[in-house]
Amino acid sequence: MQRNLLLAICGLIVAFGGMSWVGQAEDQKSSSILRSIPEGPLGDAIRLGRDLVENTTSHRLSQPFVGNALNCTSCHLKNGTDPQAASFLGVATAYPAWSPREKTVITLEDRILNCFMRSCNGIRPPLGSEVSVSISAYITWLSTDQPIRMNPERPAGPHAVPQLKVDITQANRQRGEGLYSVRCASCHAKNGQGDKENPPVWGARSFNDGAGLANVVQLASWLKVAMPLDETDLTEQEALDLAAFVNSHERPKFQLSEHLPPKEQLGTFNSELKMEEADAGR
Template sequence: MEPMFDNKRLLWLLALVAAFLFGPYRSPADEPNASQGTERKLPPGELGRLVQLGREIVENTHDHPLSKEFVGNSLDCTSCHLDAGTHPEAASFLGVATAYPAWSPREKRVITLQDRALNCFMRSQNGTRPPVGSQVAVAITAYITWLSTDQPIRMNPDKPLGPNHVPPLEQTTGDIDRGKTLYEDNCAYCHGDNGEGSDDGPPVWGDESYNDGAGLSRVPKLASWLKVAMPLDDTTLTSQEALDIAAYVNSHSRPKFRLQDHLPEEGKAGVYNGDGR
């Protein structure tokens, strides 16, 4: 009598059961992650073109022809969201779109991903908020959403943060004097002796840097980012060193944030972006 299952049939049956219980197998190469970054296949047609445009704006925000009119300093989105947002820890865009709509304690309302991206133009880039529905707004958020492909939606009821947000440090206080020495030893080569920036790094204080309404203007927030992002490609700072450098950097002058100075003209908060009649 033949056995009920030979080896091939048994393997086939096990694969069928696994597919039923766990869904189709998806290898790590199929997921958006730090190593793959933006290598996943673009959507076809106009959507894919818009996603690519979004990445170009993220990488060249302050001088891209579509976004430069809304930027008031020398920073690009990728100045903080390293590797065009594909860095797994430094203000990562990976998975961010899954957290929206989200409650925002700062705005005291539920905001969309588009709101969150456009608010950065007002604060981190010390510029004017682009209109909702504008090509800049849609392109940037299309790119960020593409980096969340296939990830489950988990809207955030507490804060507008995605699953890979920068974790806060346990300590919160830095020393400016220690920070000055650490900055000179670790940061000045790229960011300038006077924080003015260079070809290798953006300005970190002064008129061409973020204003005092940006998240990074708060020492604990900047320190937690420094801990996972700097020095670039060699993140060796201790938590205390990151706090000391953050205290020193944020002890310098930077533009003052006044909300009314950063909003679009009356009637231009949103735009109709369709060509149809």
């Protein structure tokens, strides 16, 4: 029995050590890619894109298109280089991709701009704008040397957050409230409004109800792999309870027409949906 116990312990050490090694390998790979950014106009665009991802709410180019207190890196941790938390690594290889929400095939640029409308609760930057091209360039550079894997099912890359197979009817907001007080409030505040370093998770300064994380299961899936930052160890049930509690609060309503720029500044919004279908299909 002692031998079996020893083998089990060794197996756990190998398993968790392997997971750590994979994460470290991805970090080293992304660091190498970032160090290899070229000089010249392309390199300038890539570096600008990284700056916009990190400072979306404050950068003079992106700030006019943001309607809340979230930066891209609020969800895409480490500027999208964390391999677990909505990673940008390899994302460009999945596009163009079919988008069930827009009911059409979209490009990486479309996906980025739609995020400004939903997660940033702002205005969609024009296609081909400096904001759009630079963020696209940065994300594409993070896919350097990876094979094309266009996605016929949804706009998601090879490191997409795996969706939890949970029963939403088993979510418990009361348990979630207790967990939030113990595991989340120290960074995001008891009132959910965060601080200068940590984003608000509900209310007028957070993502609107058209964002992916406004879906309880999607939020739970993200929480499971991303939070808390200092000790990412939530169980599936804890992530589900927390997501139910967070999303039980008020947040801005998504109306597509309110998030599109004037037609002359739009570029092309290529969704086949009518306005009312988009609003209803959050």
